[in-house]
Amino acid sequence: MVRVTVLGSGSKGNCTVVSTSRTRIVLDAGFSCREIVKRMRFSGEDPEKLDAVLITHEHQDHVQGLSVLARRWNVPVYATQATHAAWKAWITPRTTMSLNQWLELRRQQYAESMKSGVYGENDPAAGLPASDGSVEIPSLAAATETLSQAEHGSSETITAQHADHGHSNHEPEELPDLEELIPSDTPAAADPAYLPCVEHFRAGIAFDIGDIHVTPFTIPHDAADPVGFVVQAEGMKIVLATDLGYLAPNVRMHLRGADLLIIESNHDVEMLRDGPYPWIVKQRVLSRVGHLSNDSLGEYLASEYDGGARYVILAHISESNNLPALARSCAERALEGRMGLLANRVLLAAQNEPLESIDL
Numbered sequence: 368m369v370r371v372t373v374l375g376s377g378s379k380g381n382c383t384v385v386s387t388s389r390t391r392i393v394l395d396a397g398f399s400c401r402e403i404v405k406r407m408r409f410s411g412e413d414p415e416k417l418d419a420v421l422i423t424h425e426h427q428d429h430v431q432g433l434s435v436l437a438r439r440w441n442v443p444v445y446a447t448q449a450t451h452a453a454w455k456a457w458i459t460p461r462t463t464m465s466l467n468q469w470l471e472l473r474r475q476q477y478a479e480s481m482k483s484g485v486y487g488e489n490d491p492a493a494g495l496p497a498s499d500g501s502v503e504i505p506s507l508a509a510a511t512e513t514l515s516q517a518e519h520g521s522s523e524t525i526t527a528q529h530a531d532h533g534h535s536n537h538e539p540e541e542l543p544d545l546e547e548l549i550p551s552d553t554p555a556a557a558d559p560a561y562l563p564c565v566e567h568f569r570a571g572i573a574f575d576i577g578d579i580h581v582t583p584f585t586i587p588h589d590a591a592d593p594v595g596f597v598v599q600a601e602g603m604k605i606v607l608a609t610d611l612g613y614l615a616p617n618v619r620m621h622l623r624g625a626d627l628l629i630i631e632s633n634h635d636v637e638m639l640r641d642g643p644y645p646w647i648v649k650q651r652v653l654s655r656v657g658h659l660s661n662d663s664l665g666e667y668l669a670s671e672y673d674g675g676a677r678y679v680i681l682a683h684i685s686e687s688n689n690l691p692a693l694a695r696s697c698a699e700r701a702l703e704g705r706m707g708l709l710a711n712r713v714l715l716a717a718q719n720e721p722l723e724s725i726d727l
């Protein structure tokens with residue numbers, strides 16, 4: 368028997384457990400470690416017996432609790448090399464502040480260092496008080512340069528990379544309990560991207576974790592190297608395919624013969640168009656590297672889908688641009704029109720609570 372538990376799915380976090388009597392893996396770690404552990408225990412899954420965490424892509428709703436989970440339970444992490452690199456860049460502490468805040472910080476640092484006589488030691492011209500008594504900002508040129516290179520073309524925001532992690536006031540919130548986990552004098556404590564064990568896989572190349580056989584496949588999404596997973600165990604085939612702009616031919620191929628499908632039904636196109644998102648975000652969601660709509664999934668279920676799954680779990684349902692009832696009716700209508708597919712039970716993965724475990 369293989370057991371599948373969707374601990375939660377949506378833009379605020381995604382995590383699914385697949386377990387056999389011998390092996391237990393987690394697909395994505397998009398909630399905080401605490402939340403994942405809580406939901407696992409609630410669902411009768413033991414976090415101490417985790418054999419691996421597999422990551423589809425580096426977006427926050429898929430990796431939020433990765434670092435803490437992997438460290439706390441000493442679990443190997445499986446990701447593609449590009450996803451691992453993108454995650455490392457994401458988790459490195461950064462401080463985001465406005466240009467004025469940044470200049471003020473530099474002013475304060477300058478004033479303090481002038482008091483202690485340290486600042487500008489190696490640059491006699493730096494920061495000399497002007498004749499009107501005002502203080503020149505020592506590295507305004509650097510600030511301007513950083514500003515021009517700032518991500519997202521914002522003219523008001525500087526993203527400053529801190530080599531030294533002394534600025535703990537600005538540590539990202541997603542690492543609240545790292546200090547509890549790692550003794551502060553170990554090298555790992557200073558490196559938020561540290562993981563006890565990482566295995567790199569490549570899309571299209573299958574691998575085994577205990578008695579679970581995993582085949583990652585490429586999905587069209589705006590991440591470094593996003594994948595979906597075919598998970599096979601005990602003669603059952605489970606397919607996880609969320610965060611995909613469209614059902615590319617290779618994805619359709621991997622969906623064939625599934626006993627359980629976890630597939631995205633992200634948005635209702637009308638709701639998205641009329642909804643609160645900025646235009647640029649709407650374009651992103653609708654694009655071929657965005658998310659799958661109810662209609663796109665419905666079209667697939669009504670036509671090409673082979674109908675072999677006992678359960679079809681609709682996942683990554685948007686809270687802003689979709690309604691559970693809409694996603695359900697769209698999928699059920701698509702399946703209803705096809706005789707012989709009545710075994711396909713449609714379930715909805717929720718954001719805030721785990722779905723009941725499914726035994727196959």
Ligand SMILES: [Zn+2]
Nearest residue numbers: 424426588610
């Ligand atoms: Zn994503």
Ligand SMILES: [Zn+2]
Nearest residue numbers: 378426428610
């Ligand atoms: Zn996502």
